[in-house]
Amino acid sequence: MSSFNHYQTLDIHPQATAQEIKQAYRRLAKRFHPDSQTETSNVEKIVEINGAYEVLSDPQRRRFYDQQLFNLQFSSKRRTRQQRNEAAQKQYQRQRRRSYNADIHLEDWLQQVYKPVNRLIIPILKSLNTQINQLAADPFDDELIADFQTYLENCRHDLNQAQITFRSQPNPSPVAGVAASLYYCLNQLGDGIDELERFTLNYDEHYLHTGQELFRIATSLRHDAQDAIKHIND
Known part of the structure; x- marks a missing residue:
């Protein structure tokens, strides 16, 4: 079967009557016939018109042609539906892969960054009051000061490890707020250790009190990060 549509060739509706088919043929034949001696004369076009009229003017051949045309259109629509379904399936699979990869990235960040950082800074934050109470027995005692300095050195070491761990991989977008709170927490903690070392x-x-206040702010920021994680998990 030709690739063109006979109804389109004659510029008529598929439900056209036999009279309408004849009228359309006469109009087009007059326009494109090579003997018309007009600018629109076209041998190839008149061949197409004659072929279309030959089929559509014969009721039996027209019925057969209509069935073929229907089958082609049905097959085309089915292929289109299949293509749409395949495209939708591929899009769904891509979204699932992106979601899966995002979940993996999030879980990696929680296990490899968030939890290790917390394990390093929580002992620093919780031990300060105990250390200051011990120092308060005699702040000018060389041995107590030396012990406090050793404590601050250990804090500095653990904080450095926490900062390295925090920078080891970018945070996923769902935990941007968590990462921001943790980042400022580490900064406040570092400033607090600086103040205590000056003391x-x-x-x-003054440096002792400032250091304590910075530790308090760092503790609050860590709690903010912890609360944000809970909301994400919920």
Whole structure:
């Protein structure tokens, strides 16, 4: 069967009557016939018109042609549906892969960054009051100061490890708020250790109090990160 549509060739509706088919043929034959001596004369076009009329003017051949045309259109629609279904399935699979990869990235970040960082900084935050209470027995005692300095050195070491771990991989977008709270927590903790170290050099209690306040802020930021994680898991 030709690739073109006879109804389109004659510029008529598929439900056209025999009279309408004849009228359309006469109109087009007059326009495109090579003997018309007009600018629109076209041998190839008149061949197409004659072929279309030959089929559509014969009731039996027209019925057969209509059935073929229907089968082609049905097959085309079925292929289109299949293509749409395949495209939708591929899109769904891509979305599932992206979702799966995002879940894996999130789980990796929680296991390899968030939890290790917390394990390093929680002992620092919770031990400060105990250390200050021990130092309060005699802030000018060399042995107590030395012990407090050793404690701060250990804090600095653990904080450095926490900062390295935090920077080891980018955070997933769902935990951007968590990462921000944790980042500021580490910064406040570092500033707090700096202030406490200054106290051991000049015994100015201003640095001691400032260091405690910065530790308190760091603790609050860690709690903010913890609460945000709970909301994500919920």
